[in-house]
Amino acid sequence: HTGDSITVAPVLTLTDKEYQALRDAALAVMRAVGVETGGSNVQFAVNPNPADGKFEMVVVEMNPRVSRSSALASKATGFPIAKIAAQLAVGYTLDELRNDITGTTSACFEPTIDYVVTKIPRWTFEKFPEADETLTTQMKSVGEVMSIGRTFKESFQKAIRSLDVKRFGLGLDKNDKWLASMRSGGTGRTADGQPIEWPIAEDKLIRKLSVPSQGRIYYIRYALKSGMTVDEISKHTRIDPFFIDQMAQLVEFEDELTAYESLEALPAETLADAKRLGFSDAQIANLYLGSISDETILMVRRLREARGIKPVFKLVDTCAAEFEAVTPYYYSTYEFASPGGNAESEVRESDTEKVVILGGGPNRIGQGIEFDYCCVHASLAAREIGYESVMINCNPETVSTDYDTSDMLFFEPLTLEDTLNIIEAINAPSGKVKGAIVQLGGQTPLNLAHGLNRAGVPLLGTSLDSIDLAEDRERFDAMLEELGLERPASGIARSIEDAVRIAGKIGYPVLVRPSYVLGGRGMEICSDESALKRYVATAVDVSGLDDAPILIDQFLDSATEVDVDVVADFAPDGTGKAMVCGVMEHIEQAGVHSGDSSCTIPPWSLGAGVVDRVRTTARKLAERLRVRGLMNVQMAIKDDRVFIIEVNPRASRTVPFVGKAKHTSWASTASKVMMGLSLDELGAAEINQPGVYAVKESVFPFSRFPGVDVILGPEMRSTGEVMGIDVSLPVAVLKAAMAAGMMLPKEGGVFLSVREGDKHDVVPIARSLMAMGFTVYATQGTAKVLTRHGLQPRVLEKLSSGTRPNVLDLMTDGKIQLVINTPTKSGFGTDEGIIRSATVRLSIPIITTVTGAQAAVDAIQALRAGDWGVAALQDYAAEVAAGT
Numbered sequence: 001h002t003g004d005s006i007t008v009a010p011v012l013t014l015t016d017k018e019y020q021a022l023r024d025a026a027l028a029v030m031r032a033v034g035v036e037t038g039g040s041n042v043q044f045a046v047n048p049n050p051a052d053g054k055f056e057m058v059v060v061e062m063n064p065r066v067s068r069s070s071a072l073a074s075k076a077t078g079f080p081i082a083k084i085a086a087q088l089a090v091g092y093t094l095d096e097l098r099n100d101i102t103g104t105t106s107a108c109f110e111p112t113i114d115y116v117v118t119k120i121p122r123w124t125f126e127k128f129p130e131a132d133e134t135l136t137t138q139m140k141s142v143g144e145v146m147s148i149g150r151t152f153k154e155s156f157q158k159a160i161r162s163l164d165v166k167r168f169g170l171g172l173d174k175n176d177k178w179l180a181s182m183r184s185g186g187t188g189r190t191a192d193g194q195p196i197e198w199p200i201a202e203d204k205l206i207r208k209l210s211v212p213s214q215g216r217i218y219y220i221r222y223a224l225k226s227g228m229t230v231d232e233i234s235k236h237t238r239i240d241p242f243f244i245d246q247m248a249q250l251v252e253f254e255d256e257l258t259a260y261e262s263l264e265a266l267p268a269e270t271l272a273d274a275k276r277l278g279f280s281d282a283q284i285a286n287l288y289l290g291s292i293s294d295e296t297i298l299m300v301r302r303l304r305e306a307r308g309i310k311p312v313f314k315l316v317d318t319c320a321a322e323f324e325a326v327t328p329y330y331y332s333t334y335e336f337a338s339p340g341g342n343a344e345s346e347v348r349e350s351d352t353e354k355v356v357i358l359g360g361g362p363n364r365i366g367q368g369i370e371f372d373y374c375c376v377h378a379s380l381a382a383r384e385i386g387y388e389s390v391m392i393n394c395n396p397e398t399v400s401t402d403y404d405t406s407d408m409l410f411f412e413p414l415t416l417e418d419t420l421n422i423i424e425a426i427n428a429p430s431g432k433v434k435g436a437i438v439q440l441g442g443q444t445p446l447n448l449a450h451g452l453n454r455a456g457v458p459l460l461g462t463s464l465d466s467i468d469l470a471e472d473r474e475r476f477d478a479m480l481e482e483l484g485l486e487r488p489a490s491g492i493a494r495s496i497e498d499a500v501r502i503a504g505k506i507g508y509p510v511l512v513r514p515s516y517v518l519g520g521r522g523m524e525i526c527s528d529e530s531a532l533k534r535y536v537a538t539a540v541d542v543s544g545l546d547d548a549p550i551l552i553d554q555f556l557d558s559a560t561e562v563d564v565d566v567v568a569d570f571a572p573d574g575t576g577k578a579m580v581c582g583v584m585e586h587i588e589q590a591g592v593h594s595g596d597s598s599c600t601i602p603p604w605s606l607g608a609g610v611v612d613r614v615r616t617t618a619r620k621l622a623e624r625l626r627v628r629g630l631m632n633v634q635m636a637i638k639d640d641r642v643f644i645i646e647v648n649p650r651a652s653r654t655v656p657f658v659g660k661a662k663h664t665s666w667a668s669t670a671s672k673v674m675m676g677l678s679l680d681e682l683g684a685a686e687i688n689q690p691g692v693y694a695v696k697e698s699v700f701p702f703s704r705f706p707g708v709d710v711i712l713g714p715e716m717r718s719t720g721e722v723m724g725i726d727v728s729l730p731v732a733v734l735k736a737a738m739a740a741g742m743m744l745p746k747e748g749g750v751f752l753s754v755r756e757g758d759k760h761d762v763v764p765i766a767r768s769l770m771a772m773g774f775t776v777y778a779t780q781g782t783a784k785v786l787t788r789h790g791l792q793p794r795v796l797e798k799l800s801s802g803t804r805p806n807v808l809d810l811m812t813d814g815k816i817q818l819v820i821n822t823p824t825k826s827g828f829g830t831d832e833g834i835i836r837s838a839t840v841r842l843s844i845p846i847i848t849t850v851t852g853a854q855a856a857v858d859a860i861q862a863l864r865a866g867d868w869g870v871a872a873l874q875d876y877a878a879e880v881a882a883g884t
Contacts, residue, residue, distance in 0.1 A: 001140075004123075004140055006118065006121070007072065007118070008116060008155075018046070022044055026040075030042070038066075038089055044059060075396035076117040101319075105319070116150070117148055118146070120159045121144045122163055123141050124365045133214060139704065143364050144396065145413075146162075147159035147331075154278035164414065170218070179286075182258075205222065206236055263299070285300045311333060312343050313333075331411050332422070353386075353388070353432050354389075355389055356426075356436040358392050359394075359444075359445070360395070365718065367443060369720075371653065373399075374630075377671060378440050378667060393414070414441075419452065435459060436452060439630065439650040440667065440671070488643055489506045492550070499532055513551050557757075561590045565580070565582050566627065566630070569679045571626070576678070578618070581666045583601070587855050596717060600729065630649075630650060632647075661694035691880055693726060697721065697736035698721050703840050706837070709836055711848055724738075734862050744860050746863060746864050750819075752821075753820075753821045756781075760785070763791070796810075
């Protein structure tokens, strides 16, 4: 699938004559289809080895609309395809429109570029361990990165380190198995090229080369290290020899680097060559200093700069420098004749103070466009109060990487090295960088905070100490005790023995997770000691920190979970105040990750007294942490007690939802606070009761991963979200479900199968469904409970019994329109796992929690009544204002 392919621009493996043939064919296809105006996308396949030597191509598909490729092409060239297409649609002609980048030429030209762009998809297979990683015609990636360099080799390595997967280039980093083997036992391929024993078996290596997967580029490198030729690898991979040869040149240069014993012994010329080829300071640090850390990266940086080896920044101008560009859209490159002989940097100097905003990098599960929303609003806020906004990001799918969103856009990897290069370049002439904002882009920029601070970059917003206080379990527990706040019984484990002892003391089930992660990465509920041991053996290194302890919490079963977003303007001396942006009640009970759970504003079941305690608790935490900007608190309510689950003094993924629900840009307010204004100066005020219900529903990618169990848990698996809004809660739930692609039925059959603890709660759900005329099917255990309460469901045997027709037969025959299954076991191999996976294949709505099922039943009643409509968000905003 094109969305899963590594892509480059311009075309590097076709002759100009072949390229012109494709161009002419694309225009002919557009005319044949009848596209009169707007953008289109045509995909071709070219035979690289035609039998008669003649150029051979076929049209794969044509989309008479703006596509995913259009967004990439727009960012790669600076030509805004969607914007131009919209203007053409309302009557403009190309020659009437100006090129924004040059300001002088018209849009009636084809962009030309004098650099190489590389796009690499971002996959999150770690969230679906049972999924097949083979890349096919079904798109499986959830995001992508784009990089710009003067050569393919430079651009390619920049793209790899943009992915935020702990890879800092094609090789020589901490995940390089060849380098690890060289250090431990002298296997691999020596610096002089002599082949010796390599640990990867040839048949496995060939299999890895032959089957497309997310890690294939690294196996190409291993194949080159083990002595395979470019032609052999091209034969196995079907990748053009040009690209294999480019990787081979990088591998050959690695041999040159490994010939030197130490960083100090590395000649300046060789270091300069390494930078031209896209090698990062992190790779060089790992090779010569043995580790990748803020300290070692900065050591390489100091040596590199002392030798006069610095990048220059070039403009994206759409015309290969034929005309001067006026839009400050930059990329970095190492372009010099010799060390100290840097080419001209095209960064424009100005005396206006600048605020640097670090974006979130590629979309992935746990960190998506919710954070880009915050970054964009920060950029607009900076402009509004008189600062120049400087955006750093590498994601071509986002609004933050539009050249007109910020005053200066740097399309660069979000690494310590690249970020410092940019800040030094814009700060050196004038010293006008006010500071950097790292708390709006998710975990990626937060991971750079300590390194930036160590390098002397001012960080705007909540202090690093407060962020660490919220993450350091021992300090955090002491703070909660000081404030008189409750949290579930917990402990910190740095070994399997620690974990077993702590869990035994707390009592199973326990919730375990690593430190410093986002999206519930590595989080799991362990019901016994064997499950805990299995978890610790695989999760200790998930957060990537050398001394990241495992956090173990008592799991609060059947608790109601609440999310609270707060904005505060506290100064280091404690003066200031906090405001609650919104209180969200999860529809699913505790145990489902907040990013996967549906939630409502205002809370739908909590009493006013509990909500007031939640608000007071959140403000108290913000004051103690001296929050300046945004903060998110997750709480659990059980038996009228409020427990603190987690506090994050940064933007959360719920900020856009709260902002839309209450028609207020809390991200903008928080950004202005981080830049120095107070909440009073901004006239900000809490909106306690919006007057309407807003429901957030998550969107999942299960259809892309056949065989994956659709059960929800503490590790986030959703890739997006939608919002439903209405004056009626059931209608808001209905709208959210429809927007998420869950088409709830008005009639038909419903299959019920719930775990023991949910059997009592499913009775009113079944009664409501039967009252609406649905046929209710149930497994024996669930049916017994329903029968005891006077209901008569149709009983179905388990799949394993072999009795037919079974639930799968009824689903396939179209007799079941909804499945309600609260899981007792997970995994595709179980009866219920097979049923859950079948719902995805057959596009049957499935609900896996009792609270979610009750909300769905209420929504079905609203759907059947038909008494609902739609309104503009601005109309609901008037309702919000009326309810203030």
